[in-house]
Amino acid sequence: MRRAPVDARGARAMLASLKGKSLLAGFRGQAAVDVEALVDIICRLSELANDLRDEIDQIDVNPVIVGIGGAIAVDALVVPTEHASDRAAEPS
Numbered sequence: 001m002r003r004a005p006v007d008a009r010g011a012r013a014m015l016a017s018l019k020g021k022s023l024l025a026g027f028r029g030q031a032a033v034d035v036e037a038l039v040d041i042i043c044r045l046s047e048l049a050n051d052l053r054d055e056i057d058q059i060d061v062n063p064v065i066v067g068i069g070g071a072i073a074v075d076a077l078v079v080p081t082e083h084a085s086d087r088a089a090e091p092s
Helices: 008-016 035-051 082-089
Strands: 056-061 064-067 070-073 076-080
Touching: 008 035, 035 056, 035 064, 035 070
Parallel strands: none
Antiparallel strands: 056 076, 064 070
16 A cells, blocks of 8 residues: 555556566466556546545445456445535535
């Protein structure tokens, strides 16, 4: 885990520290996945979290599917901060 925002170098270091990192490079004859697409998702999500740090309490992205032609976040949950929730509940 790193403090947001994470740059591409930091994202690559995070991925390199995973126990299952060999799966990203290709496993049992499978092609390597598009690691740069995964790095891009990590960086963009990190930028979002940093930019909206006063509004977002938690972000859970699961699963992220990575293949040879890119990566996609299939599902995500964004939990607003209490402050943001209170503002959203105020009448306009």
